[in-house]
Amino acid sequence: MALTGEMLIGATRLRGTERPVRAINPSTGEAMEPAYGGGTAAEVERACALAWAAFDTYRATTLEQRASFLETVAQELMELGDELVERAVAESGLPRGRIEGERARTVGQLRLFAQVVRDGLWLDARIDPALPDRKPLPRPDLRQRQIPLGPVAVFGASNFPLAFSVAGGDTASALAAGCPVVVKAHSAHPGTSELAGRAVQAAVRKCELPEGVFSMLFGAGSVVGQGLVADPRIKAVGFTGSRAGGVALMKTAAARPEPIPVYAEMSSINPVFLLPAAMKARAEAIGKAFVGSLTMGAGQFCTNPGLVLAVEGPELDRFVAAAAEALGAAPAATMLTPGILKAYQEGVERLSNAPKVQKVAEGLLHNGPTQGQAALFMTDAASFAADPGLEEEVFGAASLIIRCQDTGTMRDVAEKLEGQLTATLQMEKEDVEEARALLPVLERRVGRILVNGYPTGVEVSHAMVHGGPYPSTADGRSTSVGTLAIRRFLRPVCYQDFPAELLPEELRDNSPLHLLRLEDGKPVQH
Ligand SMILES: NC(=O)C1=CN([C@@H]2O[C@H](COP(=O)(O)OP(=O)(O)OC[C@H]3O[C@@H](n4cnc5c(N)ncnc54)[C@H](OP(=O)(O)O)[C@@H]3O)[C@@H](O)[C@H]2O)C=CC1
Ligand SMILES: O=C(O)CCC(=O)C(=O)O
Structure with missing residues (x-):
């Protein structure tokens, strides 16, 4: 064409x-x-x-x-x-x-929405039948469905x-x-x-x-x-x-x-929490896999892991060494536009020049136009708290590690983060209590919480949430x-005491659509 x-x-x-x-x-x-x-x-x-x-x-x-x-x-x-x-x-x-x-x-998503439309569950049809004899007042016949905006x-x-x-x-x-x-x-x-x-x-x-x-x-x-x-x-x-x-x-x-x-x-920086037992068991493997997620698609995902939190000590050193090695071998990657590359380079420059932030690794130098070089930085929790600019999204393959004194400090940092699309926990069985303590904080901050995975790559399904409190999205x-x-893109409309012939099909008593409806508060399949 x-x-x-x-x-x-x-x-x-x-x-x-x-x-x-x-x-x-x-x-x-x-x-x-x-x-x-x-x-x-x-x-x-x-x-x-x-x-x-x-x-x-x-x-x-x-x-x-x-x-x-x-x-x-x-x-x-x-x-x-x-x-x-x-x-x-x-x-x-x-x-x-x-x-x-x-x-x-894209085509899978269109076909999935076709199924959703056919199922009709999205209409959320509800019927509260009239109660003419109710005392002290009768109840009218109330029927509700969703209509497009x-x-x-x-x-x-x-x-x-x-x-x-x-x-x-x-x-x-x-x-x-x-x-x-x-x-x-x-x-x-x-x-x-x-x-x-x-x-x-x-x-x-x-x-x-x-x-x-x-x-x-x-x-x-x-x-x-x-x-x-x-x-x-x-x-x-x-x-x-x-x-x-x-x-x-x-x-x-x-x-x-x-x-x-x-x-x-x-914008979202998608914090990754490295819990102690997981770090003890597999700091190197986590470091390597993290870099895979960070550099995927030149880091140009809103789900990119731009922040890592861990307790300082030998396990974190092992993680950093493995991540630095993997990142050092990561080729420079073509970014989407010269403008996006420029914004990325400015973000990396900002982190490089921030006091109390060290660059711990960088990817291979570019060898073509519009290529971004991956970068990994580290700071401590107090310095992160003191500089709100460190929380700004750098769109591309750059991430910041925060050294925390203990898991309580990790929670304190999480508590002050802006709204995010995702949070990730790297954990073992022994970390369950730490994870349980973090969960209420994360639920308040993010739309999707993952265990032992990486946030890039979003499944298109019924239970997925790709959203989160502001500023990750405008409406969490x-x-x-x-x-x-x-x-x-829907809103509810209620039809009160409507004659059957005026009602939309999905709300009629003998609806030909055979939808699941909420009738007098109970789900009924026709
Ligand atoms: N978190 C995320 O998911 C993403 C973040 N980004 C960030 O955005 C930067 C620029 O990338 P880009 O994709 O161009 O994103 P932009 O937000 O700059 O642009 C996206 C679209 O919105 C339009 N637009 C931008 N500003 C306005 C405005 N004030 N009023 C009306 N329309 C507007 C643009 O139009 P126009 O044609 O005029 O540019 C474009 O069509 C990246 O460097 C990155 O930092 C980008 C993509 C995804
Ligand atoms: O990771 C994905 O599949 C989706 C990410 C996304 O929505 C984005 O980068 O804008």
Whole structure:
């Protein structure tokens, strides 16, 4: 499929007239064709108007129609074949195996949401039958279901050009909920975005849905992104990226005459707690595996382990020696964009120059454009507490070890950390009591707690939580990965004393949908 450099507005394609962007192949440093003209306020207006016009028709589709639309998107993505993989590799610098895995995750996620839609559990149908004879007052007939919020603005993420981008998790969960989507494509991978966007556009056409169910715009965040979030027809936002970007969108959303929820996944340093018995038993193995997680994907994961806590002593020395050896052999890796490399280098520089922080190891020097060199630092708990800058995310393969006097100090540090996506415990049986003491602190701070694993690599499943208290996300009650992500785009409506013919199908007494419902407080399968 020839790339056109055009935006997708409903069923049409259109060349933007604002300053064009071109992808830069980070492995070669070369600018790629074609140029993608940026959108203007007029295109934001058109996309939002179409999305709003499509909303009532789209949300009235049957569960089967919506599920088969999601499956058609998955099918269209697969039919792009190697072209999609090659373009994503060229635009992101990520290896082919990783991009193929990401494509599998993206289509798997769409198909999983299709199943979720069919199951209908997300409708959360509840019926409290009328109690006309109840004293002192009768109870009315009350029936509740979830409905979609309305059109959603989705920001493609730079670090997952497929799974967190145009047809990624935010789009899949919003479409599953019944919300039209307007994507602000990330400027780092416009060609990949065009291909994925055309796959969604083709699926909309094939499934005979209203054209406004999907649009995709290129252009500057300050024009297209801000314009979308401020538009009164947009009712929620999905975002993965920097804290500055996410916070700017939260402010815009909160300042609207009708404020809307922003589901921004922003910064996280994902502390790893090395408990004493685990360190005694396997400090070297932990050090080696930690470096594997740290350097994976050039460290460009929001789940990257950017902080390590351990008790000082010979076990920690063994861990540091093993990690330093592994890191010393880690090749420099291509980062996503020159801007992301620059931000990483500035972060490493900041840690290098921080008083009381020592660099304990660094990876191999770069030998190509846009390559980041991994780095490992160490400080003590008091110095960490004294310098809030040390807690800032350095997006890339850099991490900071904190030497603690004892496990009580590890808990004290944990207690003061900002909200995180994950926390990891490396532990043995003998560490159970230490772990138990840490758990309440961690539960208050993070969205996912792992034992004897590493935080990178997020399973797309029903029980996954990829979220956490601010600033890891804008709203710690939500997840952006897994089937619970659909909840972000729904709200409950209650129907009181409705005649049967006016009720939605899922709430009728003899519903043909055979859903599990909560009837008078008890789950009933029809
Ligand atoms: N924790 C995480 O998961 C991630 C963190 N990052 C961090 O973000 C840095 C930059 O990476 P990037 O992916 O470009 O993330 P950004 O947050 O800079 O950008 C993400 C998207 O949001 C838009 N945007 C940014 N700021 C605003 C704003 N004020 N108003 C409206 N839209 C805005 C961008 O538009 P535009 O086209 O104008 O740039 C882009 O489309 C990295 O160096 C890293 O520190 C990045 C990815 C993931
Ligand atoms: O590790 C993963 O699979 C997901 C990470 C993520 O959401 C991110 O890096 O933005």
